[in-house]
Structure formats: structure tokens, C-alpha cells
Amino acid sequence: MGSESSSVERLREIAEGQGVSPSDDDLEAVLDFVRRLLPALAELEERLPAETSP
């Protein structure tokens, strides 16, 4: 993600693409959480043994 404002805009696009219309305050409230979780997800994807099925 880029700057904070562009990140909020990106989140808004994703939300509106799913029919949800959050406010700027809503998106700012969730931004830090998403910023923490996405790198953790990426790290997990790298470490997860390839042969592991759901």
C-alpha cells in the first residue's frame, strides 16, 4: 500500500466493490489492523509447506 490517503482510497474501492460503503473514519479505524495482518499473511504463505491441503 502507498500513502495513508491512497490506502484509504484503495480500501474504499475494495469495500464498494462488495457493495459496502464505509466512511473515512471507518476505513482509518481498520487501516492499521490490515497493515499488520497482510504482511503476516504473506509470511505465513511463504512458510506453509506446499503439500498442506485445507
Add this chain to the structure above:
Amino acid sequence: VNDDFNAFLHAESAEGDFTVAVKDVIDVAGMPTTAASKILRRVPERDATCVARLRAAGAAIVGKLNTHEFAYGALTNSPHFGPALNPWNPKHTTGGSSGGSGAAVAAGLVDIALGTDTAGSIRIPAAFCSVTGHRPTIGLVPTEGVFPTAWSLDAVGPLAPTATACRRALELMAGRTLEETARDLRIGVVTSLLERAQPEVAAVCEAAIRDLPGTLEPVRVPLHDEIATITQLVMLPEATAGHLGWLRTRLADYGPDVRARLLAGLFLPATAHVTGLRARRWARQEFERELGGYDLLVAPAMPTTPPRLDAVPATYRLDLMPYNSPAALLGLPVTIVPCGFVDDLPVALALTGRRGEDGVPLATAEWFQKVTDWHLRRPVDHASATELYTSRLAQPGRG
């Protein structure tokens, strides 16, 4: 009901052999289900399966209990219904999301309270209110008639004054007897959770652990930090999917924290849930490989005593995750048993069993409660109540 702790959202008089109140995400015929929200308003015609089984065994269902909005948080401070207050000190949180359940039992308002636990929601209030609670093995108690938080993690279980009462209620809800064993156990002590806990809490727990019946060995949970992330990857998309219709039409009617958490689920890539499910299998394999030989794992239930309602740390949820996520993700049974106090606030142990062996942590808690009296201490004067629950619920052949 003389409810000084905002434990109840709805109460009725009812006749029966023992009293039960139900977290307000669980349907009771003829009583409103709100999930402590502004959005959900339904009056079901049928009891949830777990409620129907208790009613058939003689339970008087006396009301619906406060919860974190939609059971999606760890405080029980719904902006629509107000916070549940901790009977040990009303300035402190009950924890959540089953905070009304913890408060109602601690205050002696009911014999049994039902809660739900997706990622700690029975265990946190049981520990913070100094009552016994049990998160069952996933699938042991039917969730039909329970408003879901995250389908693959949700479990329904009892909170009660004693482990014996919890076991009896669980047997009724599960429809079968649980095996009882609490001898010669191989017990793993999760040292990392002792190390992360507030020192005073850790000291109380270490003293209690020495009383347990078995051989104690220090252990570490494999992939412990990763398990918190994996739990989020499973829980967030499931919770958000369950609320998507209302997110589109009623977004402003959610409280701010639940709204943020539900929105977060929209922003994970489509692969995240699948990665979470794959990683859950990986974590389960590692857990079985390293800890499968232990009958029981023991750790502090929570890293701290319940925080003040007006001073909840910003890291509150994150701090609790290592204590709650492993059993939630892996579907393991956990019994919470009171084991002491720090500054007059409750401290408890978490006894985690193997999947499907709910009788082991429960029997161990029963054993612990025969040699200690922490579970008998009450914040208000209802000392005789524990004898009543035990005598009424432990009668052989009941139900």
C-alpha cells in the same frame, strides 16, 4: 432477577429443577434474540438444540444474557445495552464476549449460564469473574439455533460455580456421558504463557499448578505466534461473510469496534481463508507431533486480572490472543478453573485437553476443587448456593 451487574438483557420467571440463563446469541423460544445489537431482533419459535436439551432435563430458562455485540469482541460493552459489570469489582470488565454469563454466575443469579466461545469468549469471562467455564471440543455441542460468529470456530459451553456443574450441563447438552479421569496425568506446563503473564498472576498460577495431579513437564506450543494470525485468517472472513448483508444495508448501526472488525474481513485477499485453513492443518500436525503425548496442558487462563472498564489497554485483544487462539483454532476442550486473586481480582488456570477428551480437563478441575476453595469464594453473599448447585446437578441419573 436482582441484576446489579447488567448481566441480563431479558429475564422471565420460569419453573424447573435448576436455573439456566443463556447468552443472547442463543435462541430461546419466545424470548428475543438481539446479540446485544441494534440490528438483530428476532423472537424464535424454537429453542436452540442445546437449550432444548437442558429444558428437557428440567432446566428453568430464566433469561438472556449480555454479550459483546454479536459476540465479536472480548469486553461485553455493547454501545446499545451497556457494559456487563464484574461482580468482584464493578469498575472492572467481565471480559467477553460471554460477559453477562460470567457475571450472572459470579453474582449467584443462576445455577448455569451458557456462553459461546469463538476465540476465547467463554474462557475470558470465566477467568475474569472467577467462575468455572468450559469451552468444549468443537462439534461436541450442537450450534443449531446459535447466531454464528465464525462457523468453523464457534463452540457452545457452560459457565457455573463448579466443574461438577459444568460437566453435568455439558453432558446434558452433548447428550452423552463424558469419561472421567484425573489420575497419573502427563501434564505439559506452557512456560511461554507463564512468562508473558503479569508476574503476580504468574506466581499465583505457578503455585496452583503444583497442586495438580500428575507429572509436570515444561512445554512450548509449536507455531504459537503464528496460530494467532491463522485464527484471524479463519475467523475474519467467516464473520464478515455472515454479516455481509447487514454491512451493505445497516453499517452505521454497528458499534465502532465491531464495525471495524467486520470491515477488516473485506480487505483480505480471497486466498486468505484458504491459507488459514491450510495453516490450521499444519498447526494441528505440529501440535500433535510435539504435544500429542500430553494428557493435559496447563497455563494461566489470562495474562492479567480484569482491567478497569475505563482503562482497557490498547493491546488488550492482542495480549489475550496467545492464551486463547491455540484451543480455538485446533478445536480443543478447555476448562477454566479459579485459582486465586491478585489485588482482590480473580486469577484462573486454563486446563486444555486432547480433542474429544473433554472429561479429562473437567475431571482435573473437579479434583482441583476438592483440594482448594477458590471456587467457593463469592463477591456477594450467596455461600449456600454452591451446595445447592452441586447437590441438584450431581444427582446420578438426572436428565
